[in-house]
Each structure stands twice: as structure tokens, then as C-alpha cells.
Amino acid sequence: MLARIFPTMKNPHLNMLAAICLALPLAIAVSPVAMAQEGSGCLSGREAQQAFEARRIISLKQAMDAAGRSKDRIINQSGPRLCDVDGKPYWQVNVQGQDGNYETIDLPAGGD
Structure with missing residues (x-):
């Protein structure tokens, strides 16, 4: 998919790195909420x-x-x-x- 958006990205390692970089901010934003919900205090x-x-x-x-x-x-x-x-x-x-x-x-x- 990223190769369609960025035709020069043919390297699968770069594709994976780009996907991680795009998903990381979402994972960081969700973490405090999930941790607060799990808290038993x-x-x-x-x-x-x-x-x-x-x-x-x-x-x-x-x-x-x-x-x-x-x-x-x-x-x-x-x-x-x-x-x-x-x-x-x-x-x-x-x-x-x-x-x-x-x-x-x-x-x-x-x-x-």
C-alpha cells in the first residue's frame, strides 16, 4: 500500500519501518487510557x-x-x-x- 503512495519505497524493510512509525503515535496515545482502565486503585x-x-x-x-x-x-x-x-x-x-x-x-x- 505504501508503495502505491510512495513509489520509491520498494524495500520491504522500509515499508515495515514506515508502518511502525505511522502506528506508534496511536499506540502511545491509547496507552495511558488503557493503563487507567486496568488500574485497581x-x-x-x-x-x-x-x-x-x-x-x-x-x-x-x-x-x-x-x-x-x-x-x-x-x-x-x-x-x-x-x-x-x-x-x-x-x-x-x-x-x-x-x-x-x-x-x-x-x-x-x-x-x-
Whole structure:
């Protein structure tokens, strides 16, 4: 396929290298999301709600405002998650920033 786009690329090793270079950014972008989903240190939605009601954490909106990310758009692939990062609560959320880029961010959720 790449040989059609780039007729000079007849070497199969170069074709493979080009395919890896094209696929690598996608694999890197997906990795943090997959790792966050696999993490066992995250609370269920019900547990997060109970922590908020007990005032042990701040809301996701408050955390986004405090981090200066209130204008970012939340992408609900897996929904925001409340996770333990180094013994402290953090909101993990997928966002689309003002620049149009997508990323997973960790926002401090501690109520102190």
C-alpha cells in the first residue's frame, strides 16, 4: 500500500519501518487510557459519590476549575474516574483541550 503512495519505497524493510512509525503515535496515545482502565486503585461511581457527599473529595467541576481546565471538553469514553495516585485521590478524565488535542489528565480531588 505504501508503495502505491510512495513509489520509491520498494524495500520491504522500509515499508515495515514506515508502518511502525505511522502506528506508534496511536499506540502511545491509547496507552495511558488503557493503563487507567486496568488500574485497581479506582473507585466505583457509587463510592466516588459517597466520598463527595462526605466531603472527602471535591467535584470534578471544582477540580477542573482549580486546574484551569474548565474550558476543556470532557470526552466520555469511559467516563471520569476517581483513582488513588500515590495515596491521594485524583480525577482521571479524557478531555479535548482548547487546541483540539485529546489527552487523559489527572486532577487532584483531595478536599483539603
